[in-house]
Amino acid sequence: MSTSTETAVDEALEVWIDQDLCTGDGICVQYAPEVFELDIDGLAYVKGEDEELRTEPGACVPVPLTLLQDVVDSAKDCPGDCIHVRRVRDAVEVHGPDAE
Ligand code: SF4
Numbered sequence: 001m002s003t004s005t006e007t008a009v010d011e012a013l014e015v016w017i018d019q020d021l022c023t024g025d026g027i028c029v030q031y032a033p034e035v036f037e038l039d040i041d042g043l044a045y046v047k048g049e050d051e052e053l054r055t056e057p058g059a060c061v062p063v064p065l066t067l068l069q070d071v072v073d074s075a076k077d078c079p080g081d082c083i084h085v086r087r088v089r090d091a092v093e094v095h096g097p098d099a100e
Contacts, residue, residue, distance in 0.1 A: 012088040015071055016060035019043045021082035028083060032070035035061065062088070071095075 015035065017028075022043045028036040029044060036044050037053055045053040046061045054061060063071050063085060075083040075095040085095035093099045 013063040013068065013071075013085055013094065014060040014088050015046055015063050015075075015083065015085045016058055017044055017046055018080075018082040018084065019045070019057070021080040023080045025079055027077055027079065028074035031074040031077075032067050034067055035063070035071055036074065060086075 017036070024038065024042040024044065026038055026044065029038055035046060037047050039045050039053055039055065045055055046059065047053045048061045049064075071083075071085060072095045075085050081097040083096055084093055084098060086093045
């Protein structure tokens with residue numbers, strides 16, 4: 001495995017949504033429909049590459065590098081402040097309400 005690959009893994013990010021705070025406005029779905037989707041309960045959930053929604057509380061999915069900016073913008077503009085983006089390596093939140 002090359003160094004650059006290891007670095008990429010080190011910086012891998014994942015995202016989860018706190019549905020308790022989700023307003024269901026769908027901004028995240030507009031920004032990154034590959035990662036976010038509104039379920040029939042009107043709340044947003046993350047989904048994986050298999051297109052399956054992860055409906056368990058706190059469930060997270062990897063953030064594809066190509067969608068990183070869209071996911072970060074979603075977290076920034078989320079009216080519920082409930083999109084959390086964290087590093088896989090140490091679970092530190094890097095974008096979202098709990099980011100430093
Ligand atoms: S942007 Fe935030 S509040 Fe709006 S639907 Fe997505 S997760 Fe819910």
